[in-house]
Amino acid sequence: MVKPKRIIIKEEYCIGCRLCEIYCVTKHSCAKEIIKMYKEKKIASESGICFEEKGSISFAIQCRHCDDAPCLEACITGAMFRDKDTGRVLHNKEKCVGCWMCVMVCPVGVVKISQSEKRVASKCDLCIDREFPACVENCPNEAIYVVDYEGKKITKE
Amino acid sequence: METKYLIIGNSIAGVSCIEGIRSIDNVGKIVVVSKEDIQNYSRPLISYYLAGKISENSMAFRSAEFYKENSIELILNVTALSIDTKNNTLITNTGNIRFEKLLIASGGSPIVPNIQGYSKDIQGIFTFTSFSEAKKLKKYVEEEKIDNAVILGGGLIGLKCAEGLLEHNIKIHMVELSDRLLSSTLDKDASNFIETVLMEKGCVVYKNDTIENIYSENNKISKVKLKSGKEIETKLLVIAVGVKPETSFVKDTGIQCNRGILVDQFMKTNISNIFAAGDVAEGKNLITEKSSLIAIWPVAARQGKIAGINMAGGSAVYEGMFPMNAVEIAGVPVISFGITAVDNLENYEILKKSDGKTYKKIVLHNNKIVGSIFLGKIERSGIYAGLIKNQINVAEFKSFLLEEDFGLLILPEKYRKHIVVGDGIEV
Numbered sequence: 001m002v003k004p005k006r007i008i009i010k011e012e013y014c015i016g017c018r019l020c021e022i023y024c025v026t027k028h029s030c031a032k033e034i035i036k037m038y039k040e041k042k043i044a045s046e047s048g049i050c051f052e053e054k055g056s057i058s059f060a061i062q063c064r065h066c067d068d069a070p071c072l073e074a075c076i077t078g079a080m081f082r083d084k085d086t087g088r089v090l091h092n093k094e095k096c097v098g099c100w101m102c103v104m105v106c107p108v109g110v111v112k113i114s115q116s117e118k119r120v121a122s123k124c125d126l127c128i129d130r131e132f133p134a135c136v137e138n139c140p141n142e143a144i145y146v147v148d149y150e151g152k153k154i155t156k157e
Numbered sequence: 158m159e160t161k162y163l164i165i166g167n168s169i170a171g172v173s174c175i176e177g178i179r180s181i182d183n184v185g186k187i188v189v190v191s192k193e194d195i196q197n198y199s200r201p202l203i204s205y206y207l208a209g210k211i212s213e214n215s216m217a218f219r220s221a222e223f224y225k226e227n228s229i230e231l232i233l234n235v236t237a238l239s240i241d242t243k244n245n246t247l248i249t250n251t252g253n254i255r256f257e258k259l260l261i262a263s264g265g266s267p268i269v270p271n272i273q274g275y276s277k278d279i280q281g282i283f284t285f286t287s288f289s290e291a292k293k294l295k296k297y298v299e300e301e302k303i304d305n306a307v308i309l310g311g312g313l314i315g316l317k318c319a320e321g322l323l324e325h326n327i328k329i330h331m332v333e334l335s336d337r338l339l340s341s342t343l344d345k346d347a348s349n350f351i352e353t354v355l356m357e358k359g360c361v362v363y364k365n366d367t368i369e370n371i372y373s374e375n376n377k378i379s380k381v382k383l384k385s386g387k388e389i390e391t392k393l394l395v396i397a398v399g400v401k402p403e404t405s406f407v408k409d410t411g412i413q414c415n416r417g418i419l420v421d422q423f424m425k426t427n428i429s430n431i432f433a434a435g436d437v438a439e440g441k442n443l444i445t446e447k448s449s450l451i452a453i454w455p456v457a458a459r460q461g462k463i464a465g466i467n468m469a470g471g472s473a474v475y476e477g478m479f480p481m482n483a484v485e486i487a488g489v490p491v492i493s494f495g496i497t498a499v500d501n502l503e504n505y506e507i508l509k510k511s512d513g514k515t516y517k518k519i520v521l522h523n524n525k526i527v528g529s530i531f532l533g534k535i536e537r538s539g540i541y542a543g544l545i546k547n548q549i550n551v552a553e554f555k556s557f558l559l560e561e562d563f564g565l566l567i568l569p570e571k572y573r574k575h576i577v578v579g580d581g582i583e584v
Contacts, residue, residue: 009577050537052566061565061577073173073458076201078218095215097205100483103535104492105455107543107576109564112536113490 003149004065004087004126007136011059014143020060020135021047027127027134048124049135050110060135060144062124063110065089071102071111079121087149088126096120132156159255160188160230162468163247165237166262167191168200169454170435170461172219174260177465177473179227185469187228188254190235190247195288196221200264201454203291207298207321216288237263237406242428258468261407261418261426261433262461265400265452267314274371281378282371282394285318294395298325303393306330307381309368310397311338316351316486318395319360323487329360330389334367334398339491342482344498346509347491347516347530354487363387368394400452402437415439417450422474424464432468434460441477443546444495444527451480479545483535492535494542495528496520510559517559524552537564543576544568 022034024047029037049060069089071080079095080102082088091102098120102111114122127133136144137156146154162178164171167189175187198216205211224231232251239248240259247254267284269275275282281301283294297303306322308315311333319329333340337348338355352362363383371394372380380390402417412426413419418433420440425432435457442449456478466473481494499505499520505527509518515533519526519541526545531538540563544551549572551558557567565573 050564052562052564054562054566057566059566064577070455073462074455076169076199076218076454077215078199078220097202097211098485099201100485100490100492100535101454104481104483104494104539105542106539107546109537109540111539 001067001082002085002087003067004089005146005148005154006065007062007126007133007144008147008153009059009061010143010145011057013141014058014060015141016053016058017140018051018060019138019140020144021049021051023134023138024049024062024124027130046112046115046122048110048112048122050112060139061108061110062135063089063126064108065126070105070107074101074105076101083128086126086128088128089123090125090128091121091123093118093120093122158188158252161185161257162187162260163254163256163258164189164260164262165247166260166264166435166437167193167197167231168262168264168435168457169218170262170264170438170457170464171260172197172223173458173461174262174432174434174465174468175227175229177462177467177471178469179465181466181469181471186230188230188232188256190232190237190249190254192234192236193287193289194233196224196231196233198288200287201317203285203288204317204321206288207285207291207295207318208324210324213292239406239408240410240412240431242411242431245430257430259431260461260464260468261412261431261437262435262457262464263403263406263437265436266403267396268399268401269396270398272368272371274373276373279371279373279376279378281392282396284396285314286400291321298322298327298393301392303327305389305391306393306395307332307368307389307391308395308397310399311335311362311364312341312397312399313339313482313484314399315395315397316484318397319355320486322395323358323360327393329355330363330391331355331360332363332366332368332383334365336364338362338364339482339484342480342493342497343491343530344518346511347493347497347518347532350489350516350532351486351491354489358487400436402450404437415448419448420460420475422476423467423472424460424475425467432464434464440475442479443477443548444479451478453481455481481542489533490535491533492531492538493529494538495526495545496522497528497530499528508555508559519558521551521555524550524555526551526558540565540568547572 031037079092199218236250305328307330370382417439436452439448463473506521518530520528
C-alpha cells in the first residue's frame with residue numbers, strides 16, 4: 001500500500017488564527033479566491049478542518065488518512081475509498097447517501113456533514129490537486145506541516 | 158469443483174474476507190457462493206432504493222472490476238445445504254464444492270412470527286432485508302398505488318422501511334411490541350424524539366402492541382387486528398421484527414452454534430479450517446466481554462477481513478466491538494453506542510442534555526463510558542466511540558463530556574497523541 005503524506009500538528013505553535021480553515025474553504029470553493037468566494041455568498045464547500053480551542057491551547061485537525069481506517073470498513077456504499085496512487089482516504093460525494101457510518105466510527109471525529117445542497121459526508125482530501133495542502137501553505141507559524149511517508153518534513157522550495 | 162478458499166455469502170463480510178485473503182495470498186483460488194442473483198449490492202441501501210433516492214445501478218459497494226482484479230469466481234443463485242466437515246466439502250443445491258478453507262458469512266434471514274391468518278401466499282405481505290424483497294415491495298407500492306401501510310416492528314429494519322415508504326407519501330401504522338421505538342439501541346427519551354418526528358410525518362405508532370390477526374380477501378391482505386383490539390385496513394404489511402443468523406445448513410455438521418456460530422479471536426470455528434464472520438457469527442462484545450451477535454456493517458467488515466487474513470496463513474486478532482448504530486429518520490440523524498438504557502442506576506452514572514432539537518446522553522460505569530446517544534447533532538460522536546473502545550477513564554474531564562465544543566483537546570494528552578498520529582509523531 002502506498003502511504004500518504006501526512007499533516008503533523010504542533011499545538012504549541014498554533015496561534016488560533018483559523019487561517020487554515022479559511023484557505024481550506026477557499027481552495028475547495030468554485031471561485032478558488034478568497035474575495036470572490038465571499039462574494040459568491042453560497043459557499044459551495046466546507047472546511048475539512050476541525051478547529052479546537054480551549055483556554056490558551058488550540059489546534060487544527062483534519063482527516064488522518066489512517067493506515068487502518070475505520071471509515072473505509074464502515075462505508076455502506078463504497079463512497080469512502082483508498083486512492084491507490086497516493087494512499088489517501090478519499091470520499092466520493094456522488095456515491096455517498098449520508099448514512100453517517102463514517103461519522104460514527106471515526107475516532108478522531110473529523111468526518112463532517114456537508115452543508116451544501118446534498119446532505120452527505122465531507123472530509124479533508126489533503127488537497128488532492130496540489131503539492132501542498134492549502135491549510136499548511138497558509139499557516140503563518142508552521143503549526144501544521146507536511147511529512148512524507150517516512151515522516152520526513154516536506155518544505156516548499 | 159475444488160477451490161483453496163470458499164466463501165459462503167457475498168455481502169460485506171464475504172467481500173472483506175476476499176480483501177483479507179488477497180492482502181496475503183495473491184494467487185490462491187477463491188470461490189464465492191451467494192444465494193442471491195446479483196453480483197454485488199449493499200444491503201443497508203435497500204431503504205434508499207425503496208425511497209427512490211438511488212437507482213438499481215448505484216446499489217453496489219464494490220464494482221465488477223473488484224471481482225475481476227481479485228480473480229474471484231462468483232457463483233450466484235446457490236443455496237448451501239450442508240457441510241461435510243470430514244471431507245471439506247460444501248453441499249449445495251447445484252453440486253458439491255471441495256475447499257481447503259471455508260468462510261461462513263451467510264448473514265441473517267428475516268424472522269416471521271406465527272400470526273393467525275398469515276400465509277406466505279397472501280399478496281401484500283413483505284419482509285425487508287434483501288434487494289429482491291425491496292424490489293418486489295417497491296413494485297407493489299407503485300402498481301397498487303398504496304397509500305397506507307402497516308409495519309410490524311419499530312426497530313432498525315422497520316424504521317428504515319418506514320423512511321422509504323414515507324417518500325411515497327404513504328401513511329404508516331407502526332406496531333411495536335416494546336414500550337419504545339429502536340428499543341435495542343435507544344432509551345425512552347431518544348425514542349420519544351423519533352416518535353414525534355414520525356408523527357409529524359403522519360405516522361401512527363402503537364407501542365406495547367402486536368398484530369394478532371391478519372385478514373385477507375381473495376388471497377390479498379385486507380386488514381390486521383392488533384392485540385389491543387384496534388383494526389387497521391391495509392393492502393400492505395411489512396414484517397420487520399428482526400433477523401436470525403442463517404445457520405440452517407450448519408445443523409448437524411459439528412460446527413458449534415449458540416444463537417450464531419461461535420468463533421475464537423481469529424474468527425475460527427471449532428473446526429480448524431472453517432471460519433465465520435458477520436451477522437451469522439458471534440464475536441466478542443467489548444463492553445460486556447461476552448460473545449454476542451452484533452449484526453452491523455462495520456463489525457461484519459472487520460470480522461470478514463480478519464478471517465480472510467487468518468485463512469491465508471496470516472495472523473490477525475479480532476479485538477471485539479460493541480453495538481452501534483447510525484440512522485437518520487425524517488431528517489433527524491441519530492447515532493448510538495453500547496448500553497444506552499439502564500435500569501440499575503446504582504452502578505451507572507448518567508449524563509444527559511437536551512435542547513428540544515438535540516439530545517445527548519452518556520452512560521458511565523466506574524468512570525468509563527459504556528454507552529451514548531447523539532440525536533440531532535452527531536458530528537464528532539466517533540470520539541466517544543474511541544473512548545468506549547479504548548476504555549478510557551474519563552473522571553478528569555467528565556464535566557466536559559456534554560459540552561457543545563467537546564473535542565480531542567480535553568482528552569488526556571497521551572491518548573490524544575495516540576489517536577491523532579500513532580507512534581513516533583508529535584501532536
